[in-house]
Amino acid sequence: MTLQVELVVPEGEVWSGSAEMVIAKTLDGDIGVLTGHTPVLGILAEGSVVRIRPHAADGGDEVVAAVNGGFFSVSNDRVSILAQDAQLGDEIDTSAARAALDRALQDAQAEAPGATGGEEPADVRYYRALLRAAGDPADRA
DSSP states (O other): OOEEEEEEETTEEEEEEEESEEEEEETTEEEEEOTTOOOEEEEBOTTEEEEEEOOGGGTOOOEEEEEOSEEEEEETTEEEEEESSEEEGGGOOHHHHHHHHHHHHHHHHHHSTTOOSSOOOHHHHHHHHHHHHTTOOTTOO
């Protein structure tokens, strides 16, 4: 048996296909889904990465996508990832994402100079997720 997976944003489908396992981060923590998983409905963490692992026999590469908020649903071996924004790792322009991250960090610093600790703005978390999904370390200075 396989999981039928779809990753969708308001503009349309980003990716769909079959998989052996799906891993996502929800507000309640990380979740890994295999066939036969009990039904779940969760809220995706903003600026997180979803991993979709194909069957080893299929020989396909792991699909990695950055997502920015939305919902994660599992029912009857179907996984629906309904995101506000999402982009596949192999389609990300890392130079543009790095530049956007730098701008967002500057804007956040300008809005709250000297602020430390606290949670990063949602756009900063999403740009970091884009870089992680593309395989580029998102935490370098």
